[in-house]
Amino acid sequence: xxxxxxxxxxxxxxxxxxxxxxxxxxxxxxxxxxxxxxxxxxxxxxxxxxxxxxxxxxxxxxxxxxxxxxxxxxxxxxxxxxxxxxxxxxxxxxxxxxxxxxxxxxxxxxxxxxxxxxxxxxxxxxxxxxxxxxxxxxxxxxxxxxxxxxxxxxxxxxxxxxxxxxxxxxxxxxxxxxxxxxxxxxxxxxxxxxxxxxxxxxxxxxxxxxxxxxxxxxxxxxxxxxxxxxxxxxxxxxxxxxxxxx
Amino acid sequence: xxxxxxxxxxxxxxxxxxxxxxxxxxxxxxxxxxxxxxxxxxxxxxxxxxxxxxxxxxxxxxxxxxxxxxxxxxxxxxxxxxxxxxxxxxxxxxxxxxxxxxxxxxxxxxxxxxxxxxxxxxxxxxxxxxxxxxxxxxxxxxxxxxxxxxxxxxxxxxxxxxxxxxxxxxxxxxxxxxxxxxxxxxxxxxxxxxxxxxxxxxxxxxxxxxxxxxxxxxxxxxxxxxxxxxxxxxxxxxxxxxxxxxxxxxxxxxxxxxxx
Numbered sequence: 100x101x102x103x104x105x106x107x108x109x110x111x112x113x114x115x116x117x118x119x120x121x122x123x124x125x126x127x128x129x130x131x132x133x134x135x136x137x138x139x140x141x142x143x144x145x146x147x148x149x150x151x152x153x154x155x156x157x158x159x160x161x162x163x164x165x166x167x168x169x170x171x172x173x174x175x176x177x178x179x180x181x182x183x184x185x186x187x188x189x190x191x192x193x194x195x196x197x198x199x200x201x202x203x204x205x206x207x208x209x210x211x212x213x214x215x216x217x218x219x220x221x222x223x224x225x226x227x228x229x230x231x232x233x234x235x236x237x238x239x240x241x242x243x244x245x246x247x248x249x250x251x252x253x254x255x256x257x258x259x260x261x262x263x264x265x266x267x268x269x270x271x272x273x274x275x276x277x278x279x280x281x282x283x284x285x286x287x288x289x290x291x292x293x294x295x296x297x298x299x300x301x302x303x304x305x306x307x308x309x310x311x312x313x314x315x316x317x318x319x320x321x322x323x324x325x326x327x328x329x330x331x332x333x334x335x336x337x338x339x340x341x342x343x344x345x
Numbered sequence: 346x347x348x349x350x351x352x353x354x355x356x357x358x359x360x361x362x363x364x365x366x367x368x369x370x371x372x373x374x375x376x377x378x379x380x381x382x383x384x385x386x387x388x389x390x391x392x393x394x395x396x397x398x399x400x401x402x403x404x405x406x407x408x409x410x411x412x413x414x415x416x417x418x419x420x421x422x423x424x425x426x427x428x429x430x431x432x433x434x435x436x437x438x439x440x441x442x443x444x445x446x447x448x449x450x451x452x453x454x455x456x457x458x459x460x461x462x463x464x465x466x467x468x469x470x471x472x473x474x475x476x477x478x479x480x481x482x483x484x485x486x487x488x489x490x491x492x493x494x495x496x497x498x499x500x501x502x503x504x505x506x507x508x509x510x511x512x513x514x515x516x517x518x519x520x521x522x523x524x525x526x527x528x529x530x531x532x533x534x535x536x537x538x539x540x541x542x543x544x545x546x547x548x549x550x551x552x553x554x555x556x557x558x559x560x561x562x563x564x565x566x567x568x569x570x571x572x573x574x575x576x577x578x579x580x581x582x583x584x585x586x587x588x589x590x591x592x593x594x595x596x597x598x599x600x601x602x603x604x605x
Contacts, residue, residue, distance in 0.1 A: 149504040169505030176498060180374045181552045191495040191506050215553070235506065243501075 101126050102165055102239050102271055103148055108157035110143055117143045119295045120157070125239065130265065130272045130285055132302070135292035136314065141275045142172065144292065145243050148273075168237030168270070170228045172244045176216050184219070184227055185212040194234045202230045205267075206260060222253045226260070233264060239271040351574055353472050354464045357531055358570030358588065360476040361524070361540070364483040366563025368520055369541035370548070370555065371486075374497050375517075378542050379428065380417060383435035384518075385525050385537040387413035389442030389459060392529070396449040403474075407526035413438055414518040439534070462533035462585035464574070471530065478527045482520045489516055494555055532585045543592040544569060550603020565595050 104124030110117045118140045125131050135141045146152040147159055149169065176182055188199055203209050206226045211219070219227065225245060232240060242261070246254040262285055265272055274286070289305040291297040297310040305311050347355075372381050388406035390413075395405025413434060420430050446454050455463070467475075486493070496503040496510035503510045528537045544565035545558065552558035573588025580587070 146501060149501050151500050151504045151510070167505040169502055171499055171502055174499055174502070177374050177376065179546070179549050180497070181549065181554055181558055183554060186554050190498070191491040191503070191508060232505075241505070 100162075101160075103159070103161040105144070105147065106158050106160065108147060108159060109155045110140070110147060110152060111155040116294065118147070121292075121296060123290065123296065125271050125273055127238065128269050128271055129287050130274070132274045132276060132286040132289045133292055134276050134289060134305075135297075137277055139277075139293040141277070141292055142243060145241060145273075145275060148241065162238075165239065166235055166237045168232030168235045168240040170225075170232050170240070170242045170245045172247060172275075174224075174228060178217060182216045183212070184214050184216060187216055187227065188212075188231050188234060190231070198234060199230075202233050205233075205264065206230050221248045222257070225249060225253075225257060229257075229260070229264075233268070237268075237270050239273065240265070241273045241275075243275045244277060245274075350465050351578060353467050353469060354574045354584065355571055357464060357467045357472045357475045358574065359567050360472065360479045361528055361531060362544070362563050362566030362570060363476075364479045364486065364520070364524055365528070365541055365566050366544060366548070366561070367483065367486050367559035368517075368524055369543075369545035369562050369566075370559045371493065371497065371517055372521075372538075372541050373545045373549070374555075377521075378538060379431045379435065380414070381521060381538040381541055383417055383431050383438065384410045384414045384521050385529075385534045386435050386439035386442070388525050388529050388537075389534050390438050390445060391442075391526075392454075392459060393442050393445035393449060396446070396454070403526050403529070406529050407522055409438075410525040411519060411522035414522050415515065418514055418518055458533065459529070460533045460535045461583055462529070462531050462536065464531045464584050464588075467530065475527055475531070478523060482523045482527075485516065485520055489513060493517065532588065536585050536589050539589045540566065540592065543589065543596050547592065547596040547599040550599035565592065569595055 101124035105121050108121045108123075109119050121140075121144065123144065133141055133144065143152060147154060148161075149167070150159065185199075188194065199212075200209075203211070206229060208223060208226045208230065211223060211227070216224070216227070229242075229245070240261075245261075246257050249257060261272065261274075265285075286302050288299055289302050290299040291305055291308070291311050291314065293314055297314060298305055298308040300308070372378060388410045391406035391409030392402050393405075394409060395402045398405075417431055417434055420427075420434075443456070446456070446459075457463075458466075492503070492508045493513050493516070495506060495508050496513035500510040503513070524541070525534075525537055528540065532540050545562040547565045548558045548561035552561055569588055569592035572591040574584060576582070576591065577584040577587035
């Protein structure tokens with residue numbers, strides 16, 4: 100039984116076909132990584148799962164009362180809106196202080212409550228977004244390219260936290276990434292998307308699949324570098340990652 | 346001491362500020378300044394239609410402002426360039442309204458009052474209506490407050506929490522149309538948006554939370570109303586514009602004194 104799934108879902112914007120006949124599902128406790136180049140419809144799929152984009156064909160089915168924690172790719176807070184961390188974490192509903200404190204301790208961001216969101220560093224900001232998502236006590240955590248704008252040690256640290264958190268909570272995780280160098284090694288499944296599902300399977304299977312290589316082979320030499328814990332101690336940037344960040 | 350008509354003007358302005366503060370804050374946060382203008386301009390067309398069909402001017406203004414507000418959101422939601430779309434509708438509605446009014450026979454319309462308001466001639470009954478409408482609109486905002494804030498931050502974030510950002514946007518449009526209808530008599534179509542934006546912008550400099558900004562915007566709107574009414578009497582200047590000038594001065598002051 101899937102927590103949430105799409106059934107032969109297609110999404111068109113006018114004449115442009117963004118997603119075609121996508122069958123996607125994620126079950127309880129599963130970790131799924133969604134990879135695909137820019138413009139492959141990854142974010143549109145996430146938006147469809149959240150129910151904010153009209154579906155042209157097929158359907159999205161989710162469990163009744165499914166609790167979703169969502170970490171957006173980017174959150175632009177207009178600088179005219181004064182917003183403290185504590186107030187942000189209490190959106191849309193106030194959480195018990197004990198829970199908020201526990202999550203902030205878990206994520207290593209104790210003491211930021213009174214800071215304005217605009218004063219946070221990129222890494223702090225991402226952790227606050229994650230904290231807010233976790234406070235919803237989600238059954239599924241959806242992370243849409245959550246490490247954009249973080250440097251490599253920051254990315255490694257962020258994924259380490261997500262793995263730890265998920266061991267605690269046991270929630271399902273849907274991770275969206277265009278950064279093929281960083282796919283969680285803990286992924287049960289990797290789905291390669293390019294307007295449709297090109298291929299899916301375990302990280303090893305996908306990295307060896309011809310469809311995957313056809314799509315990503317040129318830029319990355321056909322290799323899928325899995326994020327592993329032994330990356331934690333690398334603090335330098337490789338050339339390719341520096342290029343991707345730019 | 347203050348004359349009765351000045352007291353009524355001040356009461357009316359303060360009543361309007363109750364909802365104008367929080368609503369204006371949303372207009373600022375969501376960058377709807379131009380949208381607010383379009384809705385206010387549309388009210389002129391509403392007045393013309395109301396006169397032609399002999400219905401209440403306030404109802405006419407409310408209905409047309411709401412219709413224009415909803416169509417503008419629908420159009421800009423569908424990928425039209427929001428800026429241009431709103432500009433076209435805003436100015437067309439204003440011009441069409443002015444043309445339409447010239448066709449209405451048998452009624453002499455004070456254009457000056459429609460465009461710049463006539464707060465000194467409000468009756469006690471009208472003051473009551475302003476307060477009633479304003480409090481009702483404020484209650485709606487308070488009721489939807491958290492959902493509106495979340496929807497203002499991010500549509501997907503709101504959706505993950507079960508909040509429909511589009512619906513919240515429509516609620517805001519409804520409140521905006523109501524405030525336009527209430528404020529038309531007081532401040533006039535051209536300056537309504539100013540009364541929403543300027544106090545909120547002044548409040549930004551002192552606020553550490555959205556709620557504090559909304560409350561401060563109401564306080565500044567109230568102060569601007571009182572100063573504006575008194576100054577316009579002392580200096581024999583038009584009252585609506587004087588109120589907006591007072592609000593503008595508060596904004597200037599906030600730039601110098603404000604901390605954030």
